[in-house]
Amino acid sequence: MVSPVCCAGCEAADVGVCPECRVALRPSLQRVRAGPVSVLVALDYGGVIAHVLGAVKERGRTDALGVLAGSFGVALEVASSASSVIVTVPSTRAAVRRRGFRPVEELVRRSGAGLAPVRGGLVLVRDVADQAGLGVEERRANLSGALRASARLAGRRVLIVDDVLTTGATLLEARRALVAVGARVEGAVCLAYTRRRDGRGEAQVTQRRPAGS
Numbered sequence: 060m061v062s063p064v065c066c067a068g069c070e071a072a073d074v075g076v077c078p079e080c081r082v083a084l085r086p087s088l089q090r091v092r093a094g095p096v097s098v099l100v101a102l103d104y105g106g107v108i109a110h111v112l113g114a115v116k117e118r119g120r121t122d123a124l125g126v127l128a129g130s131f132g133v134a135l136e137v138a139s140s141a142s143s144v145i146v147t148v149p150s151t152r153a154a155v156r157r158r159g160f161r162p163v164e165e166l167v168r169r170s171g172a173g174l175a176p177v178r179g180g181l182v183l184v185r186d187v188a189d190q191a192g193l194g195v196e197e198r199r200a201n202l203s204g205a206l207r208a209s210a211r212l213a214g215r216r217v218l219i220v221d222d223v224l225t226t227g228a229t230l231l232e233a234r235r236a237l238v239a240v241g242a243r244v245e246g247a248v249c250l251a252y253t254r255r256r257d258g259r260g261e262a263q264v265t266q267r268r269p270a271g272s
């Protein structure tokens with residue numbers, strides 16, 4: 060079997076992720092606010108990161124997931140504490156069927172941070188549309204009441220984990236569901252943060268740390 064490999068970021072030949080793209084995927088931690096939720100983000104979404112994440116999620120390039128997971132692990136280690144548990148934002152059933160795996164859980168598993176998400180911590184209680192292409196208000200409406208948190212999280216300190224932060228609508232719905240069962244949301248960790256072109260309703264960057272600090 061011959062499977063031609065090219066860089067998941069730039070399509071350079073014969074390499075899973077080329078050295079230049081690996082540099083672009085080094086963590087550059089930022090604090091972003093999504094309403095009341097303080098989010099630690101590992102990477103700025105765009106260019107190489109968008110390509111690699113798209114290749115992993117939509118083109119089955121799970122070989123490139125490890126590079127992203129390494130950067131994610133840095134953010135997870137900074138944000139998590141011994142007294143908190145992590146919950147991942149669930150993928151839709153349609154997405155899991157299409158991809159054959161759950162990207163967020165896989166990122167956590169391969170992050171090297173040694174953290175295990177609470178099983179069934181957050182579940183989708185109804186179908187939601189793909190958020191891509193939806194505006195701020197549409198995203199909010201699409202997700203409103205879509206998540207339910209496990210009652211086992213009552214009184215626990217929780218860190219919400221997701222892959223891409225855009226408007227923050229997903230994190231706000233996750234927070235609502237967690238607060239509803241009496242969990243204490245300490246914040247969130249996302250792999251990448253994408254700025255909306257129109258600048259409306261975006262989460263706000265509050266602090267940036269240079270890579271390696």
Ligand SMILES: [Zn+2]
Nearest residue numbers: 066069077080
């Ligand atoms: Zn490349």
